[in-house]
Amino acid sequence: MPLHDDDPVIAVATAPGQGGIGVVRISGGRDADGSAAALDWLVRAIVGRAPAPRHAHYGAFLDAAGQPIDRGIALLFAAPHSYTGEHVLELQAHGGPVLLRMLVARCLDIARAAGVPLRLAEPGEFTRRAFLNDKLDLAQAEAVADLISAQTEAAARGAAASLDGRFSADIHALVERLTNLRLLVEATLDFPEEEIDFLQASDALGQLARVEAELDALLARARHGALLRDGLRVVLAGVPNAGKSSLLNALAGAEVAIVTPVAGTTRDRVEQTLAIDGIPLVIVDTAGLRATEDAVEAIGIERSWAAIERADLVLHVHDLTTADVAENAVIAARFPAGVPVLRVFNKVDLAGAPTEPGAADAVFISARQGLGLDELRARVLAAVGVPQAQEGTITARSRHLEALRAAREHLAQARANVTGGDGVAGSHAPPLDDAHLDLFAEELRLAQEALASITGAFTADDLLGKIFSAFCIGK
Structure with a gap:
């Protein structure tokens, strides 16, 4: 579909299923005189008047x-003062799926009779039109989808902050600083008799250092934002009966996994989604490795290793009551490089607390008694x-991190x-001729x-299509 298609579009804007209220949204047209005449044909036919x-406007929605x-509320937003920047009509009716389909069908029939090419909206098309009409930049548009799909309160707050433009404002500030730096370089090239004095007098390297520091800070915030959005995949691994399933149940606060004294009880992956300090986690219990x-059981163990390969973090669970050092060493040697591993020593209630302080990558717990779980979460x-302080939280996507x-x-x-x-101009530096500048x-x-691509200033149409196709229909 062309990205600049101006045909009016229609969709149910509320989530599928039954509800007290359902909204049908129509967007399209912009009148030069500031009126909403482009949707007058539809409004008068279905509402009986132009609000x-x-x-x-409360009244009846009329059939042919x-x-x-049904009876409900009609709201007309004239361009450019609407979500999409076009004329938008919203029909708020009772939230029955059949009723909403009837309203959509009635609007399509009215358009057909009037010779207007009204069509069903594609996923994310309303937000895409808002982007194309400069109502939102691309980072804000993506934040709309992130706000809808947020699984935790922290993720919702981060998405709301990005939608409010905080992330975009930081990007714009960095772009502005780089623009000023480029102007200094261009001035130096245009006035070669000044050589490097002009850049040095303007402290160009100092300005660059400040931009680098600000970008590093924004990248750290964006990494945290990506965790808020995508969450962490944490895999519990270890020998049979180390207490992996008990740990999953303790973290989840429910009997999610079956726990028995029989080794090898867990034959397949068991997953549970939970949150720690607002960060969504998918905890994966796996079959004992042996x-x-x-x-x-062998199939379950193969799946366990496959889950470990995809993990963001592995919790290697040890049983303090058994001498399984050799087996755990074999398991640890096979963990994939680059995946963080935290050693979790379980059953301190039975074996007693360690007499020596734990290593940086170790924590001692009792899954059955709940001992040490707060430390484990941290x-x-x-x-x-994940930083302790979450001020200035935003949400970010993998493409944002790549661009940063x-x-x-x-x-x-x-x-x-x-x-x-x-890092020091003039110390072992190449001659600062025009080529180096x-x-x-x-x-x-x-x-x-790279920075401007985050907000959409330099973004290919195929990327836009991919981004908005992941939105829900009606948004």
Whole structure:
């Protein structure tokens, strides 16, 4: 579908299923005189009159024979003062799926009779039109979907902050600083008799350092925001009967997994979603890892290793009451490189508390008695770099992180082009001729473009299509 399609579109804007209220939304058209005449044909046919923009009109929604389909509220928003920037009509009716389908069908029939190409909206099309009409930038548009799908209060607050423009404001500030830096370089190139004095007098490297520091801080916040949005996948691994299922039940606060004294009770993955300090976690209990001749158990163990490969964090559960050091060493040696591992020593209620302090990657608990679980929760978040303070929280996506990292790499390369890689201009630095200054300016430009792609200033149409197709219909 063309991204600049101006045909009016219609969809049910409320979630599928029964509810007290359901909303049918129509968007399309912009009149030069500021009126909403572009939707007048529809409003008069289904409502019987044209309500004043931004005034709620209560009355009947009429069928082709002039009989009420339902009674509800009609709200007309004239362009550009609407969610999409176009004329928008919202029909608030009772929330029955059949009734809402009848209203949509009636609107399509009215449009067909009037010769207007009204069609059903694609997923995310209302928000996409808001982006194309400069009502939202791309980061804010993505925050709409993140707010809808937020699984925790912290994630919802972060998405609301991004929708409010906090993330975008930080990006715009960095882009503005890079623009000023580029102007300094261009001025130096335009007045070669000044050589490097102009850049030095303007403290260009100092400005670059401040941009780098601000970008590092924003990248840290964005990583936290990505955790709020996507959550963590935490896998419980270890030998049979180490207490993995008991730990899952203790963290979940419910009997999610079956616990018995029989080794190998867990044959397949058991997953439970919960939250720690607002961070959503998927805790995955796995089959005990050991050599086995049991075909069914062997399949479960293969799935356990597959889950470990995809983990954001592995909790390697040890049983303090048994001497399974050799078996655990074999398991630990097979853990994939790059995946953080936290050793969890279980059953301190039976074996007693350790006499020596635990290592940085170890925590001692009793899953059955609930001992040490608060420390474990804190260590889980610390192991993946979640900051304690969550002020200025935003939500972020993987593409945002990639763009921020790319911008950071370009800034590092820009610095290397004028300092020789040691960060100090003039110390082992290459001659600052036009070629080096051109390279410096080019890296600044690439960093600027990477940042601007987050808000949509430099974004390909195919990426836009991919982003908005993931939205729900009606939003």
